[in-house]
Amino acid sequence: MDFNPTSDNYREDDLLEKAEKEAATKIRLDALKKKSKIKKGISVDELEAIYRELFDICDSNNDAMLSQKEFLKFMQINYELHGITKDTAAETDHKIKKFYDIIDADHDGELSWTEIWESLKDHYKGYTTEKTDTA
Ligand SMILES: [Ca+2]
Ligand SMILES: [Ca+2]
Numbered sequence: 748m749d750f751n752p753t754s755d756n757y758r759e760d761d762l763l764e765k766a767e768k769e770a771a772t773k774i775r776l777d778a779l780k781k782k783s784k785i786k787k788g789i790s791v792d793e794l795e796a797i798y799r800e801l802f803d804i805c806d807s808n809n810d811a812m813l814s815q816k817e818f819l820k821f822m823q824i825n826y827e828l829h830g831i832t833k834d835t836a837a838e839t840d841h842k843i844k845k846f847y848d849i850i851d852a853d854h855d856g857e858l859s860w861t862e863i864w865e866s867l868k869d870h871y872k873g874y875t876t877e878k879t880d881t882a
Contacts, residue, residue: 776804776824785828791868791875797828798867802860812857818847821863 783797805813805821813821822843826832850858850866 772804772807775800779804780824780827783828784830787874788876789874791871791877794867794871794875795864798864799860801825801828802863812859813863814857815843815847818858819843822846 779797779800783800785794785797801821801824802813805817805824807817807820808814847858848854850862852862852865
């Protein structure tokens with residue numbers, strides 16, 4: 748008998764792991780959408796926490812950078828968090844690319860959390876409140 752059960756099993760585990768990861772991501776995303784609404788007067792800390800979570804969710808390959816494909820997902824969910832129903836698929840690639848290039852401060856073709864947060868902080872100036880309630 749010539750078969751390789753080890754490699755078959757490995758493959759199965761691999762797929763299972765992928766499915767589990769996708770399910771876990773969906774749960775995190777649903778939780779984020781449910782509890783997080785970005786509205787005027789939000790604290791900087793709160794805003795940062797929301798985007799940090801969103802960044803992690805969109806970083807599918809866990810390399811701490813957002814590729815252009817991952818960034819597209821980030822933008823799509825970002826619209827949803829603002830209560831805007833807008834399909835980024837309808838946005839031109841050109842527009843997304845332009846955003847991407849603006850945020851990519853060191854021009855390495857990928858977006859780090861620092862690059863994204865710096866850009867967002869600037870974008871939300873005057874929208875957020877600095878003071879945070881310390882319990
Ligand atoms: Ca990534
Ligand atoms: Ca970069």
